[in-house]
Amino acid sequence: MTDSTPSYDGARVWFAAGTAHVRLAGEVPEGMLAGRLSVLSPGTERRQLAATVSGPARDAGYMSLGEGSEGWVLAPAPHGAAFAPSLTGGLAAPSGTSLPVAAVGRFQLMAALGLTHLPAATGVQDAVVVGSGPVALGCVLALRRHGAERTRVLTARQHAPIGRAPGVTCVSEVEPSSVTLVIDATGRPDKAAGLVAAGGALGILGTPDENSTLPALATHRGGWTIIGMHELGPAPDGAYQHTYTDAVSWLTEHLDPQLVASWCRRVPGHLAPRIFELLDQPGRPAEPVVLFEWAA
Template sequence: MADSTPSYDGPRVRFAAGTVQVRPAGPVPVGMLAGRLSVLSPGTERRHLAATVSGQARDAGYMSLGEGSEGWVLAPVPHGAAFAPSMAGALAVPRGTSLPVAAVGRFQLMAALGLARLPAADVPDAVVVGSGPVALGCVLALRRRGAERTQVLTARRHAPIGRAPGATCVSEVEPGSARLVIDATGRPEKAAGLVAAGGTLGILGTPDEDSTLPALAAHRGGWTIIGLHELAPAPDGAYQHAYTDAVSWLTEHLDPRLVASWCRRVPGHLAPQIFELLDRPGRPAEPVLMFEWAA
């Protein structure tokens, strides 16, 4: 008989009727870790929040950190939820890893698994569309694969992603000029116009169900289009291995103060205010936002 024990309990943030609701903490079930920090995925969560205006309510978030006897564990559960450390998809954070590196490394993991599908020698100077946490993880993963220069297409002036090694923020890119374009916004139809003949379009940000791509332009241009979703089929153990490699590389190659500058920790009870700011000019500058949950 299959085990019916839930893998997590007590999510702290709920989307309902277009509003963000914070729930009180409950007791942590025996055998589970308390969710102490959770990481915001702005694009996906804004889309989920908007869907509740006319659709069903849902728990928010998908990335929480808890600390156990063996160290920190990062699990794919809603904001602030307690979780079983052995649940599917849980990642052991290597000992000695700072929490900013643990969070940034999670976004680098997303890109690393997808970029592994590119030909081994094909790491041209790339264009990454977007400047949020997914884009940051992508720029870092490209650098690790040998990219010397990555253009980051963003409307945000002085975006913190511009401090990543090799990254240059630009407000425009010549159409049809880039050999490798990676969309990290969930709107690949806009990124597609930048792809050169014979080039590659990588879809890293999750698009809407009704998103479309210019099939005729792809056909005539001989493009390669690659889905870069982190949960696409991969060998056993690849997820943990890629995560360990990502945080190890960040720890060894980047100044910890730089990694920390990309992160902001916010008390979890302020989640409604943070979500309200995401679509406004005054939103937090840091690409990686973490909610802190008190017991």
């Protein structure tokens, strides 16, 4: 692949004027993998969609899956796009990994890398995770692997599927200023900040809006530690793939395959515009992980 060769080709979904649209499939360029499925990232893609109301159109998505010679390959490519197997930021699932585990492990990777930035003395027991979507699911699973036996999930969604994760209790309220470790998975850390106890820590895992703010005076007086948990934060060479492999292996070894599969909804790609319409409505898919399937 030369410098002039694109790393992906043929995005199937694009956002324009606040609406999602689907393109027909094109030919898969030689040497690229077909994007067989793609994973919806609700928070990020909602913001991107909203930005096109008054801004330029754009291709949508950044988590595509193709089938390599040894199993699933995940790449930061738009929905349904073909991509180069060597695309920077790509991940290879261990041979034999099921599709649900490969997808859920992708979200667990985000939190697992973020947790490495916590101060060494930070306890994970009785942490509160704010949100119940795919980022929150990945977070509670990473906390479990990190040693947490109990995690509360703050969500307004009744019977949220995340509640089936081991050690998780879903709650609709948490006492203000009472939690040693709060992790926001919604992209609205200002709301999560009100839960942090004096001397506690606030982890920012969901990507916030560029205009988001945090209460500096409360942070100062409370002696809080605020941790940025972006998956592409500072990490040793090879940590990205290694952490993903570990996450997928742990899911395979410790969780019932039917449980992992119950967190995923597979949707034909041509229905993607309808799913985007439903993201802020009660009729949105209950499953935290939505996979668009792309036929040739």
